[in-house]
Every structure is written in C-alpha cells, then in structure tokens.
Amino acid sequence: MENGKTPALVCRQVTKQYGEAVALNDFNFTVHEGRIVGLLGPFGCGKSTLLKMAAGIERLGSGELLVLGETPSHALMSSVAYMPDRPNIPDFGSVGHLIRYYKDFFPDFRPSVIESILPELGITAKDKIRFLSPTVLRKLQLSLTMSRAAKLYLLDEPPAFTMDGSAEFVSRVIMANCPESSTVIVASSQVADVEYMLDDFFFITYGGRILLSGSARVAREGSGRSLAELAREVY
Amino acid sequence: MxxxxxxxxxxxxxxxxxxxxxxxxxxxxxxxxxxxxxxxxxxxxxxxxxxxxxxxxxxxxxxxxxxxxxxxxxxxxxxxxxxxxxxxxxxxxxxxxxxxxxxxxxxxxxxxxxxxxxxxxxxxxxxxxxxxxxxxxxxxxVGESLLPVIAENTALYLPLLLAYGIISSVSGLLIAELAITFGALIPRNHKLICGIGIFFGARSVLSVLADTVSTVLTLPLYELRDGGMALPESALPTHSLTVIVVSLIVDTGVIVGAYLISRLIVNKKLSFR
Incomplete structure (x- = not known):
C-alpha cells in the first residue's frame, strides 16, 4: 500500500507459459492508484497476457496477481474496464443497441460521455454497426470503454491505428474521461503514440522482463529525449 | 440480470x-x-x-x-x-x-x-x-395399429409429442454447443474434427442409451409367440408411452448434463489467448 491506498494492480512472481513459450517469467510489477501507466514493449512480450489475466479472461500460471486488492473475478469487473487489442463489438444492429448493452451491464456507464463523442466519430445512435469502418469501430470501442467511470482501465493497444489523427483522439478521449482517482494501464508497442499521456512507464521485453521504468516526465527531463527515443536506445 | x-x-x-x-x-x-x-x-x-x-x-x-x-x-x-x-x-x-x-x-x-x-x-x-x-x-x-390409440388419446399424446419434439431439438442443440465449447479448448487445426466427433459420438451413445432403457422397461410387455417375441395390441399404448417418456427423460438429462459440462469447461478451463 502507498499512503494507505490499495495499488490498482500488483504482480508478484507472475509466470505464464503457453506450452514451451514463456509469456511472462517471474514478473513483478505494481501500479499505483490514480496514474496513467504505459506498459510498453514489442508484440509478444506479454503485455496482452498480463491485461487478460487482470481482466479475468486468462488464467494465471503461477504467482500472485491482485487487481484493486483482490484476485480477478467477474464481480470485480464492475470496477474494471477492459478493452482488448482486437475489435470485440457484437453486431447488435445499431450503435444505439450497443450503448444500451453497456448501460444494462455496466453500472458505472455514463451515457452522456459516449453521446458527446459520437458526433466526433461522425456517427449517430441509429447507424448500423456492420457498416462502420474498422477504424471507427476501434474508436467506438475505446469510447465505450472510457464512457465507464471505472476504477481501473485496462487498454490493450488503443492507438493501433496511426492514420487520421487517431493517436491524438485516443489520448484526448482517455485523458478527458478518466476520473481523477482512476488508474489507466495502456499496453502499447507504439511508444510515440501514447507517451505524452503517461505519468509512468514500463519498458518490458520478451518474457515480461522490465528493462526500464519510472516517471515519464522525469525520464524525459533527465535524458533530454522523448520516451520513443529512449525506447530505441533500450531495445 | x-x-x-x-x-x-x-x-x-x-x-x-x-x-x-x-x-x-x-x-x-x-x-x-x-x-x-x-x-x-x-x-x-x-x-x-x-x-x-x-x-x-x-x-x-x-x-x-x-x-x-x-x-x-x-x-x-x-x-x-x-x-x-x-x-x-x-x-x-x-x-x-x-x-x-x-x-x-x-x-x-x-x-x-x-x-x-x-x-x-x-x-x-x-x-x-x-x-x-x-x-x-x-x-x-405412426404405424397402423398405433393410430387408433393416438386418435383416442389425443389430449395425452399431442402435448407429449410436442414436448418431445422441442426437448429433442434442444438436446441436439446443447450437445452441439458442448462440442463447440470443447472445440474452444483445442488448437485451431483440430477444432472442427473434434467438435464433429463429440457431437456425433454423444448423439450415438445417447440414442443407444435411450433405446436400451426403453427396451428393458418394455420387455415385460412382450409375449412369446411362435418361438419369438411379439407385442400384443393391448400393450401398444403402454409401450409407446414408455418409449416417449424415456426419450423425454434421457433428452432432459442430456440438456442438463451438456449445460453443466459446458459450464464446468467455461469456468475452469476457458482462456482467451
């Protein structure tokens, strides 16, 4: 605990293997409440696996993983918002139905937030999901996730698209809609896209080994370089 | 909820x-x-x-x-x-x-x-x-001899046959969904064959089970005639009812069993890689 607060996420000696392949090996990691944290590293270094385990849809290999002080469970998901690295939106017909879906299942869902973002996406509640482009779908997915007033957000590769100012959109939606005391963990392989919204960062490599971590601002000021430049040096 | x-x-x-x-x-x-x-x-x-x-x-x-x-x-x-x-x-x-x-x-x-x-x-x-x-x-x-029996007892047979039609469709559905659930645990290249195998395997086993139970229960109804077994016409209603009820019970058991096994897999084994 830090100042009597429960950390948002704690990993102690977490190990996860898929057959012979080691996704995470003896991984230790603590994320404190109220921070926007970047989990940065190449594809396949265990970022997604970690977020999935925290969201309760991937089983823990060994070690201990605590989310908001508890072991992952479905009950905890009323306080945790998870966005996977691939589109997961069901084809309910219209965007309005999708919003109702979120309203029905997530008690912390804020309809006013998504309603304010829809015009920016150029869509309305009446639009059919099957006619939306992959980029808009991905933005909608992030917007719906951030429309929740969750205590912890787990965002896997949110700026996976770098065209038409999407990275800027992603940063703005996250920073504008994340409640002050909430924690955001952003897993990304695109350091430049996310670095300016981060409070803290972790550079991790294959097997979940942490190469460098700390405050994003301190790292930038101390080195006189951006995190993206630091990443090129470290990897 | x-x-x-x-x-x-x-x-x-x-x-x-x-x-x-x-x-x-x-x-x-x-x-x-x-x-x-x-x-x-x-x-x-x-x-x-x-x-x-x-x-x-x-x-x-x-x-x-x-x-x-x-x-x-x-x-x-x-x-x-x-x-x-x-x-x-x-x-x-x-x-x-x-x-x-x-x-x-x-x-x-x-x-x-x-x-x-x-x-x-x-x-x-x-x-x-x-x-x-x-x-x-x-x-x-339906069978020539059974027809008058059904006609006389429509109030009994109609709901039973309707229930049988629905329960048997739902039990087939749940076996298939169980096969799909099993398939979710299996590597991509073996998914389909595993699912099909489980579906047809389970259907065959359950069909044999229903037939065996029906046969055992209805065996006392048969008579020895001309060196063989024959079902007297008077036993037809009991026989047909037994067969339908046994099938209903087996299919209901299948529905419950398939759901419970699927739930066990989803709770204990399912992961999203």
Missing part, C-alpha cells in the same frame, strides 16, 4: 433470425391456405386443382426444413462467435458470472430452436393431414 442477458443474446442475431422466421411464417401460411384449398377442391370434385394445391405444403415443408438447417448453422456460428471469439472477451468481462453468460446464451438459442421446430412441425402436419395420400403417410409415420 438473466432477463437482460437473454434479451441481448436474442437481439445479437435477431436480424438474420427474423428473416428466417419470416420465410417460415410465409411458408406456414401458404401451407395452411393451400391445404384448406386442396381439401375444399377435393370436396368439390376438382381433383386437378386439389393435387396442384397439395404441392404447396410439400414445398413449404422443404423450405422450412432448409430454413431449419440454416438456423442451426447460424446458431452454432453465433454461439462460437459470441462466447469464444474476440466478442467473448466482452461477454466474459462483464460483471456477470461465466455460468450466467453461458446459461443466457443457451436459453436464447433454445427459444429460437423451439419456435422454429414448432413452426416446422406445424407445416409438416399440414402437409401430412391435407395430402390426398395422408392416410398412407400417417400410417407409415
């Missing part, structure tokens, strides 16, 4: 399902209209018109059969997509237990299957009863 889950599960594929439902309903209406017309034309002595109209219920039965096949494929695809593809990552990260997610999907699919099975049954019944060859058809389907 379960109601909300079922509502959204039914909504998820409702667009395609309502199109199929519309086709089935049109077939049913056409079938009933043509059936009545055919009987009326036959009563008027217009055999040619009667025979022409008779073809429509046959065609409707064929169409509703094809619709049912498409529905099954759509349900299996929807089940896999909603629970075990990336969509499952949303379904299983709601603050709802995994068992409830599976139960609601199963109930929603069962409702769709029951509605279509009833429609299919209705269309087939119209085809059989209005056909000029209905007498022969019914005798072939």
């Amino acid at each position: 379960l109601f909300k889950l079922i509502f959204h599960d039914m909504l998820a594929d409702s667009r395609r399902r309502f199109i199929l439902l519309a086709i089935s309903l049109v077939s049913a209406v056409a079938s009933i209209g043509a059936g009545i017309g055919s009987v009326a034309a036959r009563a008027d002595g217009n055999e040619q018109l009667s025979l022409s109209l008779e073809l429509i219920p046959y065609l409707a039965t064929l169409i509703s059969g094809v619709v049912l096949i498409i529905l099954y494929i759509s349900i299996y695809k929807g089940f896999h997509r909603a629970l075990y593809s990336t969509e499952g990552q949303l379904a299983f990260t709601r603050p709802v237990s995994r068992g409830a997610v599976l139960l609601s999907k199963t109930i929603a699919d069962s409702i769709w299957i029951s509605v279509f099975s009833l429609l299919n049954l209705g269309i087939s019944t119209v085809m059989i009863t209005t056909s000029s060859a209905s007498g022969t058809l019914i005798k072939e389907l």
Whole structure:
C-alpha cells in the first residue's frame, strides 16, 4: 500500500507459459492508484497476457496477481474496464443497441460521455454497426470503454491505428474521461503514440522482463529525449 | 440480470433470425391456405386443382426444413462467435458470472430452436393431414395399429409429442454447443474434427442409451409367440408411452448434463489467448 491506498494492480512472481513459450517469467510489477501507466514493449512480450489475466479472461500460471486488492473475478469487473487489442463489438444492429448493452451491464456507464463523442466519430445512435469502418469501430470501442467511470482501465493497444489523427483522439478521449482517482494501464508497442499521456512507464521485453521504468516526465527531463527515443536506445 | 442477458443474446442475431422466421411464417401460411384449398377442391370434385394445391405444403415443408438447417448453422456460428471469439472477451468481462453468460446464451438459442421446430412441425402436419395420400403417410409415420390409440388419446399424446419434439431439438442443440465449447479448448487445426466427433459420438451413445432403457422397461410387455417375441395390441399404448417418456427423460438429462459440462469447461478451463 502507498499512503494507505490499495495499488490498482500488483504482480508478484507472475509466470505464464503457453506450452514451451514463456509469456511472462517471474514478473513483478505494481501500479499505483490514480496514474496513467504505459506498459510498453514489442508484440509478444506479454503485455496482452498480463491485461487478460487482470481482466479475468486468462488464467494465471503461477504467482500472485491482485487487481484493486483482490484476485480477478467477474464481480470485480464492475470496477474494471477492459478493452482488448482486437475489435470485440457484437453486431447488435445499431450503435444505439450497443450503448444500451453497456448501460444494462455496466453500472458505472455514463451515457452522456459516449453521446458527446459520437458526433466526433461522425456517427449517430441509429447507424448500423456492420457498416462502420474498422477504424471507427476501434474508436467506438475505446469510447465505450472510457464512457465507464471505472476504477481501473485496462487498454490493450488503443492507438493501433496511426492514420487520421487517431493517436491524438485516443489520448484526448482517455485523458478527458478518466476520473481523477482512476488508474489507466495502456499496453502499447507504439511508444510515440501514447507517451505524452503517461505519468509512468514500463519498458518490458520478451518474457515480461522490465528493462526500464519510472516517471515519464522525469525520464524525459533527465535524458533530454522523448520516451520513443529512449525506447530505441533500450531495445 | 438473466432477463437482460437473454434479451441481448436474442437481439445479437435477431436480424438474420427474423428473416428466417419470416420465410417460415410465409411458408406456414401458404401451407395452411393451400391445404384448406386442396381439401375444399377435393370436396368439390376438382381433383386437378386439389393435387396442384397439395404441392404447396410439400414445398413449404422443404423450405422450412432448409430454413431449419440454416438456423442451426447460424446458431452454432453465433454461439462460437459470441462466447469464444474476440466478442467473448466482452461477454466474459462483464460483471456477470461465466455460468450466467453461458446459461443466457443457451436459453436464447433454445427459444429460437423451439419456435422454429414448432413452426416446422406445424407445416409438416399440414402437409401430412391435407395430402390426398395422408392416410398412407400417417400410417407409415405412426404405424397402423398405433393410430387408433393416438386418435383416442389425443389430449395425452399431442402435448407429449410436442414436448418431445422441442426437448429433442434442444438436446441436439446443447450437445452441439458442448462440442463447440470443447472445440474452444483445442488448437485451431483440430477444432472442427473434434467438435464433429463429440457431437456425433454423444448423439450415438445417447440414442443407444435411450433405446436400451426403453427396451428393458418394455420387455415385460412382450409375449412369446411362435418361438419369438411379439407385442400384443393391448400393450401398444403402454409401450409407446414408455418409449416417449424415456426419450423425454434421457433428452432432459442430456440438456442438463451438456449445460453443466459446458459450464464446468467455461469456468475452469476457458482462456482467451
């Protein structure tokens, strides 16, 4: 605990293997409440696996993983918002139905937030999901996730698209809609896209080994370089 | 919460399902209209018109059969997509237990299957009863000696046969969904063969089980005659009722068992890589 607060996420000696392949090996990691944290590293270094385990849809290999002080469970998901690295939106017909879906299942869902973002996406509640482009779908997915007033957000590769100012959109939606005391963990392989919204960062490599971590601002000021430049040096 | 889950599960594929439902309903209406017309034309002595109209219920039965096949494929695809593809990552990260997610999907699919099975049954019944060859058809389907027994006890047999039709469709659905759930644990290249194997394997085993139990229970009804076993006509009602009730019990057991095994897999084993 830090100042009597429960950390948002704690990993102690977490190990996860898929057959012979080691996704995470003896991984230790603590994320404190109220921070926007970047989990940065190449594809396949265990970022997604970690977020999935925290969201309760991937089983823990060994070690201990605590989310908001508890072991992952479905009950905890009323306080945790998870966005996977691939589109997961069901084809309910219209965007309005999708919003109702979120309203029905997530008690912390804020309809006013998504309603304010829809015009920016150029869509309305009446639009059919099957006619939306992959980029808009991905933005909608992030917007719906951030429309929740969750205590912890787990965002896997949110700026996976770098065209038409999407990275800027992603940063703005996250920073504008994340409640002050909430924690955001952003897993990304695109350091430049996310670095300016981060409070803290972790550079991790294959097997979940942490190469460098700390405050994003301190790292930038101390080195006189951006995190993206630091990443090129470290990897 | 379960109601909300079922509502959204039914909504998820409702667009395609309502199109199929519309086709089935049109077939049913056409079938009933043509059936009545055919009987009326036959009563008027217009055999040619009667025979022409008779073809429509046959065609409707064929169409509703094809619709049912498409529905099954759509349900299996929807089940896999909603629970075990990336969509499952949303379904299983709601603050709802995994068992409830599976139960609601199963109930929603069962409702769709029951509605279509009833429609299919209705269309087939119209085809059989209005056909000029209905007498022969019914005798072939039900059996000549059993026909009077059913006719005398319609109030008992009709609900039983309807229940059997629905329960047997739902049990088939749940076995298939169990096979898909097993398939979700298996590497991609073995998924299909494993699923098909489990489906047909389970169906065969259960069919043998139902037959064996029915045979054992109805054995005392048989009489030794001319060196062989024969069922006396007086035992026919008991025999047929036993067979239907045993099938109902086995299929209900299958529904419960398949759901519980699927739930166990989803709770204990399922992971999204």
